[in-house]
Amino acid sequence: MIDHYSTLGVGKNANADDIKKAYRKLAGKHHPDKGGDTATFQKIEEAYRILSDPNQRQQYDNPMPQGNPFGGFPGSGFHFNMNGFNMDELFGQMFKQHHQPQRNNVFRTTFWITLEQVYNGGEELLKLQTPTGLHMVKVNIPQGIMDGGQVRYEKVIESNDLIVEYRIHNHLKYERRINDLYCNHPISVLDLIVGSTFEFITISGKNLGVTVPPKTQPHMHLKLSGQGLPIHGSNAYGDQIILLKPFIPDNIDSRITDSILQSKSQ
Numbered sequence: 001m002i003d004h005y006s007t008l009g010v011g012k013n014a015n016a017d018d019i020k021k022a023y024r025k026l027a028g029k030h031h032p033d034k035g036g037d038t039a040t041f042q043k044i045e046e047a048y049r050i051l052s053d054p055n056q057r058q059q060y061d062n063p064m065p066q067g068n069p070f071g072g073f074p075g076s077g078f079h080f081n082m083n084g085f086n087m088d089e090l091f092g093q094m095f096k097q098h099h100q101p102q103r104n105n106v107f108r109t110t111f112w113i114t115l116e117q118v119y120n121g122g123e124e125l126l127k128l129q130t131p132t133g134l135h136m137v138k139v140n141i142p143q144g145i146m147d148g149g150q151v152r153y154e155k156v157i158e159s160n161d162l163i164v165e166y167r168i169h170n171h172l173k174y175e176r177r178i179n180d181l182y183c184n185h186p187i188s189v190l191d192l193i194v195g196s197t198f199e200f201i202t203i204s205g206k207n208l209g210v211t212v213p214p215k216t217q218p219h220m221h222l223k224l225s226g227q228g229l230p231i232h233g234s235n236a237y238g239d240q241i242i243l244l245k246p247f248i249p250d251n252i253d254s255r256i257t258d259s260i261l262q263s264k265s266q
Helices: 004-008 016-030 038-051 054-061 087-098 115-120 189-194 254-265
Strands: 106-113 122-130 133-141 150-157 160-168 175-177 180-188 196-201 207-212 221-224 240-247
Touching: 004 016, 004 038, 016 038, 038 054, 038 106, 038 122, 106 122, 115 122, 133 150, 133 160, 180 189, 180 196, 189 240, 207 221
Parallel strands: 106 160, 180 240
Antiparallel strands: 122 133, 150 160, 175 180, 196 207, 221 240
């Protein structure tokens, strides 16, 4: 029997997180799209499929003994006492055990997406290598999916299910905090003093005018309500938070500095 624990490089007492971490590391290293060996990748996929499912892992760790259907073994000296034994019940149980429908395979993959895809959702075509060959699978990305969130797509690979774990790339502008988005905006200290307006482009592509009131303190937060990410499973949205990062302009009119110095001397 194949040792799936050795395939993933974990011990038999490994918990679900240990198994997932080992799988991610090995799958990233041996994925065919990255030049890895297909057979090795398939062994890793098979090991993770079994060990990540509690029921399949239990069956793998405790295989049913091979012998006669009554639970005894040839030459074991095991005999039934048929007095008072319900044969209908016995064969009913045997029929139930040996004719339960087999579960379909469940394939798993990890898919990296952008923050814009988290906002917009939409369809994406995945290329997946399975033991039966290469498959092109169309999936619908849920809006507002969290990093590490898993979605099950039923009967998409030859009547088998697919579980996709979504990972999200870091964004150059926005930092995600659940459903809110944070970002920095440079602003002159003079604009903080007298007030100003500036244009801000949201994750949805909207160009909004933002007003900074006079006498605004440095490092204040401005909130654009409802301009964050969709909240999964609802019609609501998070907020866009703008952190004002002050700077001193290179060129300041001498009249301004003279005015400041004059006010300090009074």
